[in-house]
Amino acid sequence: MDSGKLGPGSENYRAFKFDWHALPYEEPALVAFKESNGTALYVSWNGDTESKMWKFFGEDERGQKMLLGQAKRTGFETGFRTSHTPIRVVAEAFDVRGHRLVSSSVVKTRDYKLRLEYS
Template sequence: TGEVVWRLGGEKSDFDMGYGTRTDWQHDARLHPGGLITIFDNGGVQKDVQSRVIVVEIDEDDMRATLVGEYTHPDKILAATQGNAQVLPNGNVFVGWGSEPHFSEFSRDGELLFDASFPSQVESYRAFRFPWKGLPEDRPAVVAESGSGEEVTLYVSWNGATEVDTWQVLAGGDPGKLEPAGSAPRKGFETAVTLDTKEPYLAARAKDSSGRILGSSEAVKPAEPTASTGQTRS
């Protein structure tokens, strides 16, 4: 019917507000199982030292609100506007600090596990953490360098790809007819793979942990090292 069942906080609170449960200019109140509510408490800019996230347990029988959890930033961030809290599946709490360009993750017990920030002029109304997989539309990038004898090193990367587990090297006499010639596990942003081959064309193929092919680079010819430095990459 739209009738107000109860109010929490404010001048007309239906609950007896226990110690630490009152807020100022709050945002993102969310109800959770077990009668718990998370609230981003911005705090009063003129009177509070910092903003916080609180976890309040409400008892609808005794109409009492009790503070059962609190999350604050060690740098005492005070967000004048905006802000939110997300309870993650493992019980950790992810916090967006609104008008202050920070976002943080806390353990269930309040330990700061992760903290990052946008440029100083950026504000974030809400910040959330979710599983994400990146599969770029462009192809992997590869550079090949000749070494001593038949040795060739490939430097391969794929900006934005999150699921690459292994790089497979392809080699052949024709760029359209390449065969597997070696492989190496992905190591950070750029992976170097060294092998011996006489083939004039090389490419790299990205595979995930199950062996599924995610993408392949274009075929390239190995570049010869310069006489002065012995290197082709800067």
């Protein structure tokens, strides 16, 4: 529909679909919460279209780094749970070929007393 026929102050919105790829300049956002049976981690990299897998690493009180596990990217935010309780964590994004794209900052695992669940 021609927006001119809608009257003064009317706006027309159009979306065009095409193959688009992006790697953001910002680093990924990562949070880690202690749970009764381990740790829940959530990572997002706003605008990213290339990551396919996230690997999560933890650091214990002695500074030992270990792979906690990995999760397939599921959209804007990817969640992961582990039975480990690391002091600090980091997430790394990998593309479809297994190349590392980016690493998050190291963040401290924190207590989460009030947990909101979204349905």
